[in-house]
Amino acid sequence: MSDASFLSPARCPEPSDGTPPVVCFSNVYISFLGPAVLADLSFTVAPQETRILLGPAGVGKSVLLKLAMGLLRPSHGSIRLLGNEVTAMTEEELFPLRARTGMVFQESALFDSLSVRDNVAYQLIQARVPDEEIDQRVREALRFVELERTFDMFPGDLSGGMKRRVAIARALIRQPELILYDSPTGGLDPVTSTTIIELVMKQRDVYRTPSIMVTHRVQDAFMLCTHRFDTGVGHMVPLPKGETDPNTTFLMLDQGRMIFDGSLHELLHTEDPFVREFLE
Amino acid sequence: MIESTLKSVVWSVQEYTIYTWRAVLCLFSPPVYWTDTLVQADTIGAGSALIVALTGFFLGAVLALESDSLLAGFGATGYMGRFVGMTLLIELGPVLTGIIVAGRNASTMASELGSMVVTEQVDAMSSLGVDPVRKLVTPRLVATMVTLPLLTLVADAFGLVGGGWISIVRLNIPWHKYLTDAYATAGWPDVIEGLIKPVVFAFILASDGCFYGMRTTGGAEGVSRSTIQAVVTSSVLILFADFLISRIMIQLFP
Numbered sequence: 001m002s003d004a005s006f007l008s009p010a011r012c013p014e015p016s017d018g019t020p021p022v023v024c025f026s027n028v029y030i031s032f033l034g035p036a037v038l039a040d041l042s043f044t045v046a047p048q049e050t051r052i053l054l055g056p057a058g059v060g061k062s063v064l065l066k067l068a069m070g071l072l073r074p075s076h077g078s079i080r081l082l083g084n085e086v087t088a089m090t091e092e093e094l095f096p097l098r099a100r101t102g103m104v105f106q107e108s109a110l111f112d113s114l115s116v117r118d119n120v121a122y123q124l125i126q127a128r129v130p131d132e133e134i135d136q137r138v139r140e141a142l143r144f145v146e147l148e149r150t151f152d153m154f155p156g157d158l159s160g161g162m163k164r165r166v167a168i169a170r171a172l173i174r175q176p177e178l179i180l181y182d183s184p185t186g187g188l189d190p191v192t193s194t195t196i197i198e199l200v201m202k203q204r205d206v207y208r209t210p211s212i213m214v215t216h217r218v219q220d221a222f223m224l225c226t227h228r229f230d231t232g233v234g235h236m237v238p239l240p241k242g243e244t245d246p247n248t249t250f251l252m253l254d255q256g257r258m259i260f261d262g263s264l265h266e267l268l269h270t271e272d273p274f275v276r277e278f279l280e
Numbered sequence: 281m282i283e284s285t286l287k288s289v290v291w292s293v294q295e296y297t298i299y300t301w302r303a304v305l306c307l308f309s310p311p312v313y314w315t316d317t318l319v320q321a322d323t324i325g326a327g328s329a330l331i332v333a334l335t336g337f338f339l340g341a342v343l344a345l346e347s348d349s350l351l352a353g354f355g356a357t358g359y360m361g362r363f364v365g366m367t368l369l370i371e372l373g374p375v376l377t378g379i380i381v382a383g384r385n386a387s388t389m390a391s392e393l394g395s396m397v398v399t400e401q402v403d404a405m406s407s408l409g410v411d412p413v414r415k416l417v418t419p420r421l422v423a424t425m426v427t428l429p430l431l432t433l434v435a436d437a438f439g440l441v442g443g444g445w446i447s448i449v450r451l452n453i454p455w456h457k458y459l460t461d462a463y464a465t466a467g468w469p470d471v472i473e474g475l476i477k478p479v480v481f482a483f484i485l486a487s488d489g490c491f492y493g494m495r496t497t498g499g500a501e502g503v504s505r506s507t508i509q510a511v512v513t514s515s516v517l518i519l520f521a522d523f524l525i526s527r528i529m530i531q532l533f534p
Contacts (some may be wrong), residue, residue: 024340026494069407091302092411123408170408237475 012044012080020083021046022178023068028077030063037063038256041077041114045178045212047245050204052221053214054252055253061214062106064253065180068212069103070094082177099123102171103180108163110155110170116142117151120170141169145199161192169198172207175215179203181213187218195222204248205229218279224248225264252278295495299413300487306414314332316419324385325427329434331384332377336435339372340364340442348451358461360453364443365462369474372380373436375522378481381428382514388508389420393493394503402494416489421483428482429475436474469533477525481518488514
């Protein structure tokens with residue numbers, strides 16, 4: 001019997017409050033000519049919700065994000081993105097849908113032959129937006145990540161942390177309806193990681209865009225949950241003791257399966273030995 | 281072992297067919313990236329012109345030099361223009377230009393696209409709503425198919441000059457006889473064959489270079505592997521296509 005054969009028919013559940021989820025995975029299974037990378041995976045992302053996906057390296061976290069964008073196709077199951085069944089769409093149909101989302105890649109994935117301005121403006125250039133408007137919107141996006149001075153620079157001139165911030169500006173410039181962060185702090189020093197997390201938080205609290213953030217750094221995840229961005233002072237501040245952001249919740253993967261889906265409080269009090277070991 | 285190898289070959293052929301078909305179809309629906317096509321045409325065409333001209337020149341010269349004793353054995357040294365012209369036009373001009381451009385540009389395409397794949401730039405392009413096949417592959421395919429026939433003409437022309445140089449200076453064949461002979465022998469079927477071949481070779485080398493680049497896995501080592509595969513496969517396929525086209529043309533115009 002194959003791993004997929006026991007799965008129930010894939011279908012995203014009807015929302016109880018009538019608001020459809022931004023993302024819905026239902027019984028998703030994927031393998032690459034071998035054992036399952038992800039199996040029987042089901043979860044949703046609600047409007048304005050930030051889901052932090054935890055798990056050790058190589059557990060399929062990046063694969064999950066690529067599935068959500070339709071960059072990979074599942075072997076079985078249903079994936080709905082912004083109300084569209086991704087698994088039933090052709091490659092050509094997926095491009096306009098992807099353009100409504102933003103993704104920040106693990107190693108930034110900036111186009112190294114283009115300047116920072118052209119990287120951030122990539123979608124606008126393809127849409128033939130006038131140059132004056134492009135310049136203005138790129139400067140706004142770079143100001144959001146506090147890197148306006150890099151406007152004319154090239155990716156090769158930037159540090160790792162600056163590249164991530166430019167990648168965030170590129171993902172945000174068209175005000176996407178969903179943002180996917182693939183280990184945005186991976187390989188960065190603690191100070192730069194905190195800057196990136198502050199930007200993720202700023203995006204969450206200023207624009208309220210739903211997102212999925214993949215990370216294996218528990219401290220980043222907890223900081224996102226226990227702080228908020230204060231637009232008055234221009235940086236993040238801790239929430240009152242005992243409070244957490246209600247719209248920031250956790251998912252955890254182990255060996256391709258979802259082993260946890262819940263709030264920070266539930267995560268800290270789970271009995272699952274793997275989760276406890278991971279957190280410790 | 282044999283079964284898995286065969287499956288892998290069939291899988292690759294299927295992937296290649298679907299992907300090249302998509303690249304061709306992109307030409308018939310908007311947006312078509314003409315600016316990218318012009319940039320590629322400049323890189324492939326203008327960038328390869330000098331090396332192709334030099335290769336053509338020395339090829340023509342060595343053809344005249346080596347065939348001198350052979351033709352003299354039949355008392356046919358006077359046919360040097362015919363020999364050099366025909367050999368260049370229908371065979372060596374297209375094939376050697378194809379192989380040189382494959383070495384120079386199929387490798388560039390594979391390594392450039394391969395680097396973009398392993399650094400997730402291709403995925404980033406997709407995630408920004410831009411079709412990488414339309415943006416990266418179709419312009420390279422069109423640019424190569426337009427420029428390779430022109431480069432072949434350059435190689436043919438410089439080959440004739442090279443052959444003429446040896447024929448006139450060393451073999452004392454009058455230049456007007458050499459040129460008239462070379463020109464008069466070539467019929468329309470030969471001209472058609474000489475122009476069909478580079479178009480087919482261009483399709484092979486560009487689609488191969490892009491295909492291996494776009495399916496790169498495994499970091500820097502993977503990029504190097506894709507580059508080698510692209511050059512080796514396209515060179516072998518060019519020679520195979522050359523044989524097929526020659527066979528068909530002989531059948532059609534005996």
